Amino acid sequence: MAAPNSWTHEIVSSxxxxxxxxxxxxxxxxxxxxxxxxxxxxxxVVLGDGHASSVRELHFTKEMPFSCMKERLDFVDVEKFESKSTLIEGAGIGVWVETATTDIKVEPTADGGCVVKVQWACKLMPGVEVNDDQLNSAKHSLTGIFKTAEEYLIANPEAYSKPI
Incomplete structure (x- = not known):
């Protein structure tokens, strides 16, 4: 049985x-x-209302090593800005990865910004090994999501000023 792999990561935002x-x-x-x-x-969203127990599906261009992924939002606390999701299909599930979860907590900072705290864990398929470059690539991709959203929000100060 493959050993689990995990990492934590923090992203600072204004x-x-x-x-x-x-x-x-x-x-x-x-x-x-x-x-x-x-x-x-x-x-x-392919199942649910976009909150807990919902399933979201993303289809990727040829820039990605896989064509799609589905994730289930297992837990969402919109008041504490926390979520937990599980990768359930695509993105290497059944090929490289047996299971993968992502826990996200967005914590306000005194300066009006925030810190995104991420815990990611996966159980690899038997015989699969992951190196530091691959783990760093995953962190970089996740940082890219938050930094892209941050740029959009800075450029659009009214966007998401009220919870969805």
Missing amino acids: VAAPRLFFAAVMDWHTLAPKLTPKIVASAH
């Missing part, structure tokens, strides 16, 4: 926690195709 949480976590399926069309071809 954007207020509620805005970044709603844009980059809760509504990323809407924003991703608009903000990153060279990477995300389309995305939508």
Whole structure:
């Protein structure tokens, strides 16, 4: 049986926690195709209302090593800006990865910005090994999501000023 792999990561943002949480976590399926069309071809909620127990599906361009992924939002606390999701299909599930979860908490900072705290864990398929470059690439991709949302929110100060 393959050993689990995990990492933690923090991303500092000048954007207020509620805005970044709603844009980059809760509504990323809407924003991703608009903000990153060279990477995300389309995305939508396929089951549920976009909150806990919902399933979201993202389809990628040829820039990505896989064509799609589905994730289930297992837990969402919109008041504490926390979420937990599980990768359930695509993105290497059944090929490289047996299971993968992402826990996100967006914490307000005294200066009006926030810190995104991420815990990611996966159980690799038997015989699969991951190196530091691959783990750093995953962190870089996740940072890219939050920094892209941050840029959008700075450029659009009214966007996500009220919870969705």
